[in-house]
Amino acid sequence: xxxxxxxxxxxxxxxxxxxxxxxxxxxxxxxxxxxxxxxxxxxxxxxxxxxxxxxxxxxxxxxxxxxxxxxxxxxxxxxxxxxxxxxxxxxxxxxxxxxxxxxxxxxxxxxxxxxxxxxxxxxxxxxxxxxxxxxxxxxxxxxxxxxxxxxxxxxxxxxxxxxxxxxxxxxxxxxxxxxxxxxxxxxxxxxxxxxxxxxxxxxxxxxxxxxxxxxxxxxxxxxxxxxxxxxxxxxxxxxxxxxxxxxxxxxxxxxxxxxxxxxxxxxx
Ligand SMILES: NC(=O)c1ccc[n+]([C@@H]2O[C@H](COP(=O)([O-])OP(=O)(O)OC[C@H]3O[C@@H](n4cnc5c(N)ncnc54)[C@H](OP(=O)(O)O)[C@@H]3O)[C@@H](O)[C@H]2O)c1
Numbered sequence: 001x002x003x004x005x006x007x008x009x010x011x012x013x014x015x016x017x018x019x020x021x022x023x024x025x026x027x028x029x030x031x032x033x034x035x036x037x038x039x040x041x042x043x044x045x046x047x048x049x050x051x052x053x054x055x056x057x058x059x060x061x062x063x064x065x066x067x068x069x070x071x072x073x074x075x076x077x078x079x080x081x082x083x084x085x086x087x088x089x090x091x092x093x094x095x096x097x098x099x100x101x102x103x104x105x106x107x108x109x110x111x112x113x114x115x116x117x118x119x120x121x122x123x124x125x126x127x128x129x130x131x132x133x134x135x136x137x138x139x140x141x142x143x144x145x146x147x148x149x150x151x152x153x154x155x156x157x158x159x160x161x162x163x164x165x166x167x168x169x170x171x172x173x174x175x176x177x178x179x180x181x182x183x184x185x186x187x188x189x190x191x192x193x194x195x196x197x198x199x200x201x202x203x204x205x206x207x208x209x210x211x212x213x214x215x216x217x218x219x220x221x222x223x224x225x226x227x228x229x230x231x232x233x234x235x236x237x238x239x240x241x242x243x244x245x246x247x248x249x250x251x252x253x254x255x256x257x258x259x260x261x262x263x264x265x266x267x268x
Contacts, residue, residue, distance in 0.1 A: 003073050004227065005029040005066075007053050007110055008080030009046075010037035012179030013129060016216035017077060017223045018046055024224065029071070031062065032080070053080045053106030054098070063113045073117040075227045078107040078151075079129040083144040083181060085204070086190025087197045095190065096143045103147035108154060115162070123166025127226050128155045132175045132242040136249050139265050140197070140204040159234065170226040171235045175242030176213035203266045214239035 004021050008014040010032030018030045022044045030041045031051035038048035049065055052058045066073070084091065084099040111126060118124035133141060134148035152171060159169035176182070191201040219238050226232045237243050249257060262268060 001025065001027050002075070003027040003029065003071065004075040004077060005031065005071075005073050005114060006077040006079055007031050007051060007106075009041065009048075010034045012181060013174070013177060013216050013219050013223075014077070014079040015041065017079065017220040019044070020217075020220040020224050021227075022046055029066075029073075051110075053110055054101040056109060059106075059109045059113055062110070066113070066117060071117060072121050073114055073124065074121055075125040075127065076111065076114045076118065077127045077129070077223060077227075078110060080106060081129065081147075082188070083141065083185040084188055084190075085141050085144060085185050085201075087140055087200065088142045090192060090195060090197060091143055091190045095188075096146075099143050099147050100150070103144075104150045104154070107151060111154075111158070115167070118162075118167050119165045124168075125227050125232065126155075126158060126162070126167060126169045127172060127223055128169070129172045129174070129223075130155070132173050132237070132239075132245050134171070134173060136245055138204075139261065139267060140201055156234075168232050169234075170232045172219070172223055172226065173235055173237050173242055173246075174214065174219055175237075175239035175245065176208070176211045177216060177219050177239065178213045179216060182208065200265060200267055207265065211241065213241075 004026050006014050006018050009018040009030035018028050018041055021028050028046040029049060030046040031049045033052045035050055042048050051062050081103045084095050107128060128151055130151045131148045133145040134152040137145035155169050155171045162169060186205065192198060222236050222238050226236055237246055
């Protein structure tokens with residue numbers, strides 16, 4: 001039986017992906033912060049382990065847990081993440097650092113711990129959940145986009161570095177997916193309606209409300225495909241919005257793209 005380890009498996013894309021792997025007969029090591037949310041996964045025989053990816057002691061504890069139980073890992077899915085929105089100027093640097101602690105350094109420290117297990121299995125897969133924001137930044141979402149751009153850079157370097165160990169690395173680039181992500185963005189967004197960017201953030205939250213978004217089940221299917229394809233793609237775009245943005249940034253001259261964004265978000 002093959003084994004997959006996931007981060008952020010307590011909800012949204014991570015939980016849907018864990019459930020799909022269980023359905024396909026895999027051994028699933030589901031990790032996350034909120035132990036209460038493990039109930040359904042445990043009932044389906046997932047091995048659930050508490051993990052805050054931004055806490056290095058937790059990550060080292062995961063390492064001991066995997067070593068002590070002689071785990072053989074075939075696939076790592078780095079999914080844990082959240083969106084710290086707000087303009088570059090107004091978002092306190094401590095919040096930007098926290099964003100990187102989870103989305104970038106958390107992903108990297110779990111990866112460092114799991115690579116030897118993949119190598120000992122004779123090879124495997126690392127699947128990093130980035131975002132279309134890993135390809136293109138946006139006003140009011142620059143810190144989040146910066147973290148996902150970093151995920152893309154780390155993933156590319158890893159893919160080359162690990163190629164001699166038969167470890168393949170794929171990046172998942174979703175557009176909007178219906179999860180708690182947007183609600184959590186709204187809770188943590190740095191927004192001063194009286195400040196110089198009041199309109200921008202209002203327009204940002206307003207414009208995203210009309211987007212329907214893809215489903216977690218579809219995203220999970222694409223992640224599964226990346227795990228089992230003989231020749232997985234480097235990047236998987238998920239949702240029609242992500243595919244459209246990807247085309248626009250490829251075909252439009254950058255100055256025209258600037259104009260479009262400024263108009264879309266009614267910046268001036
Ligand atoms: N939904 C979208 O529109 C969208 C689009 C593009 C990319 N993504 C990416 O998809 C991934 C999953 O997001 P989602 O949409 O499924 O959102 P979600 O429903 O909010 O789930 C996020 C998951 O990450 C976990 N998490 C956050 N910080 C963590 C930490 N420090 N340590 C461990 N787990 C942590 C959450 O756990 P808690 O329950 O403990 O907070 C939760 O399980 C993220 O990397 C996100 O950036 C989402």
